[in-house]
Amino acid sequence: MENQSDVPVSPVRPAPRAPASGVRAVVSHIVHRREAAIFLALVLILVGITVVAPNFVSASNLHILSRQISFVALVALGQLFVILHGGIDLSVGSIMALAGMVAAYCMKIEINPVLAVLLGTSAGLVMGAINGVLIAYTRLAPFIATLGMLSFASGMVLGLTKGVPITEIPESFLPIAQGDFFGISIPVWITLVVAVIVHVVLTYTAFGRRVYAMGGNEQATFLSGVNVRRIKLALYMISAGAAALAGIILVSRFNSAQADTGKGWELDSIAAAVIGGTSLSGGSGSVLGVLIGACIMGVIQSGLVQMHISSYWHTAIIGVIIVLAALLDRAKRRG
Amino acid sequence: MTVSDALLEVKGLAKSFPGVRALDGVDFSIRAGEVVGLLGENGAGKSTLVKTLAGVYRPDAGEILYQGRRAGFASIQKAQAAGITLIFQELNNCHNLPPLDNLFLGREIRRRGTPFLDYPAMRAKARELFDRLGIEIDLDADLSRLSTAVQQMIEIAKALLNDVKLLIMDEPTSSLTEKETERLFKVIRELKERGTAVVFISHKLNEVFAITERIVVLRDGKNAGEVNSRTGTMADLITAMVGRELAAVAPRRTADPGAEILRVEGLSGPPHVEDVSFTLRRGEILGFAGLIGAGRTETARMLIGAGPRTRGRVFLDGKEVRIRSPREAVDHGIAYVPEDRKIQALVLQMSVRENLTLAIHRSLLRFWMFLSGRKEVAITDDYIRTLRIKVSSREQVVNNLSGGNQQKVVLAKWLATKPRILILDEPTRGIDVAVKAEVHRIIAELAASGVAIIVISSELPEILALSDRVLVMDRGRVKRVIERNDATQETIMSAALLASQTAPELL
Numbered sequence: 151m152e153n154q155s156d157v158p159v160s161p162v163r164p165a166p167r168a169p170a171s172g173v174r175a176v177v178s179h180i181v182h183r184r185e186a187a188i189f190l191a192l193v194l195i196l197v198g199i200t201v202v203a204p205n206f207v208s209a210s211n212l213h214i215l216s217r218q219i220s221f222v223a224l225v226a227l228g229q230l231f232v233i234l235h236g237g238i239d240l241s242v243g244s245i246m247a248l249a250g251m252v253a254a255y256c257m258k259i260e261i262n263p264v265l266a267v268l269l270g271t272s273a274g275l276v277m278g279a280i281n282g283v284l285i286a287y288t289r290l291a292p293f294i295a296t297l298g299m300l301s302f303a304s305g306m307v308l309g310l311t312k313g314v315p316i317t318e319i320p321e322s323f324l325p326i327a328q329g330d331f332f333g334i335s336i337p338v339w340i341t342l343v344v345a346v347i348v349h350v351v352l353t354y355t356a357f358g359r360r361v362y363a364m365g366g367n368e369q370a371t372f373l374s375g376v377n378v379r380r381i382k383l384a385l386y387m388i389s390a391g392a393a394a395l396a397g398i399i400l401v402s403r404f405n406s407a408q409a410d411t412g413k414g415w416e417l418d419s420i421a422a423a424v425i426g427g428t429s430l431s432g433g434s435g436s437v438l439g440v441l442i443g444a445c446i447m448g449v450i451q452s453g454l455v456q457m458h459i460s461s462y463w464h465t466a467i468i469g470v471i472i473v474l475a476a477l478l479d480r481a482k483r484r485g
Numbered sequence: 486m487t488v489s490d491a492l493l494e495v496k497g498l499a500k501s502f503p504g505v506r507a508l509d510g511v512d513f514s515i516r517a518g519e520v521v522g523l524l525g526e527n528g529a530g531k532s533t534l535v536k537t538l539a540g541v542y543r544p545d546a547g548e549i550l551y552q553g554r555r556a557g558f559a560s561i562q563k564a565q566a567a568g569i570t571l572i573f574q575e576l577n578n579c580h581n582l583p584p585l586d587n588l589f590l591g592r593e594i595r596r597r598g599t600p601f602l603d604y605p606a607m608r609a610k611a612r613e614l615f616d617r618l619g620i621e622i623d624l625d626a627d628l629s630r631l632s633t634a635v636q637q638m639i640e641i642a643k644a645l646l647n648d649v650k651l652l653i654m655d656e657p658t659s660s661l662t663e664k665e666t667e668r669l670f671k672v673i674r675e676l677k678e679r680g681t682a683v684v685f686i687s688h689k690l691n692e693v694f695a696i697t698e699r700i701v702v703l704r705d706g707k708n709a710g711e712v713n714s715r716t717g718t719m720a721d722l723i724t725a726m727v728g729r730e731l732a733a734v735a736p737r738r739t740a741d742p743g744a745e746i747l748r749v750e751g752l753s754g755p756p757h758v759e760d761v762s763f764t765l766r767r768g769e770i771l772g773f774a775g776l777i778g779a780g781r782t783e784t785a786r787m788l789i790g791a792g793p794r795t796r797g798r799v800f801l802d803g804k805e806v807r808i809r810s811p812r813e814a815v816d817h818g819i820a821y822v823p824e825d826r827k828i829q830a831l832v833l834q835m836s837v838r839e840n841l842t843l844a845i846h847r848s849l850l851r852f853w854m855f856l857s858g859r860k861e862v863a864i865t866d867d868y869i870r871t872l873r874i875k876v877s878s879r880e881q882v883v884n885n886l887s888g889g890n891q892q893k894v895v896l897a898k899w900l901a902t903k904p905r906i907l908i909l910d911e912p913t914r915g916i917d918v919a920v921k922a923e924v925h926r927i928i929a930e931l932a933a934s935g936v937a938i939i940v941i942s943s944e945l946p947e948i949l950a951l952s953d954r955v956l957v958m959d960r961g962r963v964k965r966v967i968e969r970n971d972a973t974q975e976t977i978m979s980a981a982l983l984a985s986q987t988a989p990e991l992l
Contacts, residue, residue, distance in 0.1 A: 355854045356846035363843055366832035373791060373829055374844040374898070375815035433834060 184427045185438045187478060192446050199453035206456045213335060217327075217403075219448035220341040221396050225415055226422035226440045227341070227348050228392025231385045233423050234352075235364045236432025237292035239389040241281060241299035242419055246397030246412030248303045249274040253398045254316040254407030263323045267398055274394025275387050277303055282383035296386075300416065307409050317406040327403035337399050344392065349437040361385065365432025421468060422447055425475045446471065491550070492517045492682050493538070493569075493651055498547035500533055503888065505915055507533040509706040510547070515651065520673060520683045522693040522700035522714070526726055528914075528943060530706040531686050535653045538684075539571035540564030552650075568650030572640045572657065578628055584639050585611055585624040592646060614642045618672050634665035641672060652676060653684040658692055659778060670696050688776050690719050690982055702726055723982065727945060727974035742953060743767035745803075746937045747906055749788070752797030757961035758783045761797070765906065765937045770928065772952030773941040774977045780961035781941045782824060785908045789814035789821045815844060820904035822895055824911040824941070826888075830895040833884040837876050838865040840883050840894055845901045868897035872927065889920030896927065907931060908939045913947060925950060945974045957981050 199206050225242050232239040253270025257263055277299060284295040329336045352358035363371040364378055372378045393412070401407045420430075426443025428435030450471070451464050491514045500508040508530050515521050525531050536542050538549070540558030549556050551567065558564035561571070578587045585607060594606045608624060615622050620638050628636065637657060644652055658666045673683055673696055687693050693700055694714050702709045702725040710725035747765040752758060758780045765771050773781040786792030788799065790808040799806055801817055808814050814821065823829035831840055842849060842861050849864075851857045865879045874893045876886065883891055892912070899907065909928065913921040928951055932938050942948050948955055955967040957980040965980040 351854075354856060356850060356856050357854060359839065359843075359846065359856060363832045363835065363839070366834050367828075369828065370830050370832055371843065373789075373811050373821065373823055375810075375812040375902075376843070376846075377810070377812050433832070 188442050203456040215452045216338045217335040219444050220337040222418050223444035224341045224396040225393050226419040226444050228389035229419040230423050230440050232389045233428050234361050240296040240416045242393035243412035243415035244300050244304035245274045245277050245390050245393040247307045249394030250397035250401040250407045250411050251307050254401050257320055258316055258318040270398045271394045274390045278387035278390025282386035286379040286382035311409055313409050315406045315408045319405055323402050327399050345437050421472050494550040496548045499545045506706050515682045517682050518677050518680045520697045522697035523686045525703035529703040565647050570644035570649045571653040574656045576636045578636050580629045583625045614645050633660045651682045655686045723978050727978050742769035748800040750798045754787050754794040759961045761963055767937050768932050768935045769953045770932050770938045770951050772948035772955040774948050774955050775958035775981050779958040781958050818905035820899035820902050821908045822899050826891055826895050831883050836880045838879045841865050841898050844898055872897050889916035892916050906937045910941045
């Protein structure tokens with residue numbers, strides 16, 4: 151009995167079915183989870199691509215693919231917090247660029263890389279805090295506040311760098327994105343570690359519970375004595391922090407900091423979350439869903455290349471998948 | 486009255502909502518050119534009746550004869566097309582559009598054969614309408630800056646544009662000044678002259694007497710009498726409104742309140758709470774009576790720091806405290822169970838367990854931030870058992886529970902905070918009789934255990950059954966505090982209704 155309560159379940163899972171025994175209960179639980187359907191979709195896509203282009207599942211391709219996916223997934227994990235409370239963060243892309251640029255500049259002027267990473271991340275957190283204050287305390291709509299930040303942060307980067315990339319990145323910094331650990335590239339490890347932490351925070355902590363509760367009914371949560379403003383502030387800082395981290399790792403990946411890094415990533419991260427079953431109205435979504443959503447997006451992009459289809463088709467296909475995922479979700483909720 | 490001269494005649498109308506019989510065989514009729522008042526306590530069925538007439542609800546049973554023919558309007562639009570318009574308490578204007586556009590919304594005049602608006606024609610028509618109503622109005626004004634009274638006139642003009650035959654007004658004067666009310670009455674008399682029938686719902690008895698010819702009283706979804714406005718008295722009306730049999734209600738409790746725990750002095754704040762003062766003792770139940778909109782909920786929200794407060798002091802155990810957020814209220818041991826459980830109290834898609842523990846996360850913490858699943862389960866199961874909450878499992882999503890069980894979950898959520906002061910806002914609204922009795926028993930037991938309780942209720946029998954003292958509010962002010970021995974439906978209703986008759990702004 152005690153055990154049941156400790157099962158990491160988000161508030162969105164379907165109501166428990168009639169008690170079945172042992173294996174069947176476990177299978178039933180898995181099948182009825184929201185993530186099951188999109189996981190199945192991911193498998194089908196993988197199989198489909200592999201049939202056409204067997205090279206797709208080669209070790210080297212999977213290695214590259216997983217690293218690509220890890221960046222979007224990292225940003226999407228931050229975005230998940232914000233979407234869960236019923237908000238949206240459009241500024242993640244430009245915060246990536248800003249944080250990457252700050253970190254790269256610090257390394258260029260020969261600040262210790264560890265300190266440089268911390269400074270870059272801090273720059274991101276400050277931007278997130280500005281978002282959070284605007285949204286939680288001056289009650290600006292999240293869409294507006296973060297749209298402003300999207301423009302402001304990218305403008306700051308362009309203005310300060312005049313659009314010139316910073317390429318003086320120390321050798322010692324490169325393994326962060328280009329190195330491996332047990333055959334898996336380090337960004338993947340970083341994203342996995344972050345994913346586990348996010349999962350634990352969302353499912354086992356009071357903070358996580360309150361984020362879901364706010365997404366479900368903010369007024370009830372407020373009247374329950376929860377400091378909803380402080381939580382909102384934290385959420386936008388988390389989102390910006392994750393984006394900053396991704397932006398900094400991308401500097402290592404490309405050996406340089408580019409002003410246009412992260413362009414369009416706000417939509418990619420939102421898409422990953424939505425494909426993964428996160429509700430844009432707040433209150434439901436999970437880490438597993440976001441990871442699967444990010445995988446679907448990455449697999450399709452890479453698969454098109456492998457199948458020698460022009461990658462220009464990529465966004466059109468992603469568009470169809472976003473809408474399909476949302477329709478599937480709606481059908482499940484009604485059914 | 487014969488059937489033939491009635492514009493509208495209703496027989497045996499019935500309408501139920503889950504857990505409530507809102508209308509239980511109501512008869513009603515009105516002639517062309519007649520103004521009829523519709524009165525009753527909160528929840529007597531007035532709104533349901535007029536909404537059924539206006540096509541918002543479909544009746545479960547009964548007959549509606551309109552202009553001598555059977556009718557039953559499937560939608561507001563159909564009712565309007567037939568000449569029946571309901572003007573809601575909350576006015577239905579688009580605040581971003583000027584009066585002219587609001588007036589013609591959905592009925593725009595176009596230039597012949599084109600999609601383009603014919604503004605000159607619309608202006609001319611609008612002027613004609615407002616002239617007929619005898620009011621000046623800037624057709625291009627910013628609607629949000631116009632007074633409620635003017636916005637109401639726009640709604641009436643809209644009805645005229647629809648060639649209204651039956652106009653229903655739900656509490657049209659609740660936010661009007663005396664002068665605006667007079668003007669509204671003038672318009673109503675105009676409408677009457679041209680043969681429009683008007684149903685007038687209001688809690689202001691003097692106004693109802695002034696404008697209507699007869700007054701139909703509803704109680705518990707049934708007809709409770711009719712009073713002739715010329716020959717009847719206020720006393721007749723109040724008797725008809727409250728004449729409920731008290732036998733069905735739980736017996737009055739007896740309690741022995743302890744020391745004073747809460748003292749409130751001069752609490753004031755927008756929109757209309759003025760200078761509210763009262764005291765509350767340990768183990769005491771203080772009833773807050775009054776009509777909807779009397780300021781009871783606003784007072785409670787101010788107390789827990791959820792509503793804006795401009796003045797006033799709050800003392801807990803004799804020490805002044807400043808409570809600026811619900812969070813601080815919880816810290817001080819004050820719990821507020823809001824009136825609308827679905828909007829204000831429950832996260833509907835979360836489980837019973839998650840809702841029940843939402844206000845006590847801090848007592849569940851392990852290692853600073855983790856919720857103790859074991860404690861959570863224990864507390865949840867404890868309350869499910871003691872409050873007898875009917876659930877299939879503690880993981881059941883609360884949206885799937887009945888209203889009564891949802892209310893028990895909300896109650897449990899707040900009891901789990903171990904409050905010293907418990908404020909219950911309409912604790913049994915929309916739940917069935919059996920659960921209601923249980924909730925009353927729980928409230929009485931809590932008081933007996935020393936919790937100080939405020940019960941805000943629009944149901945007088947509930948107030949009477951539970952309260953040690955009854956505080957009567959009207960338009961944001963405390964009108965009277967009635968000791969238990971003097972509290973009856975009549976004394977409370979008189980305080981709430983008649984007090985306003987002598988209020989200076991109405992003389």
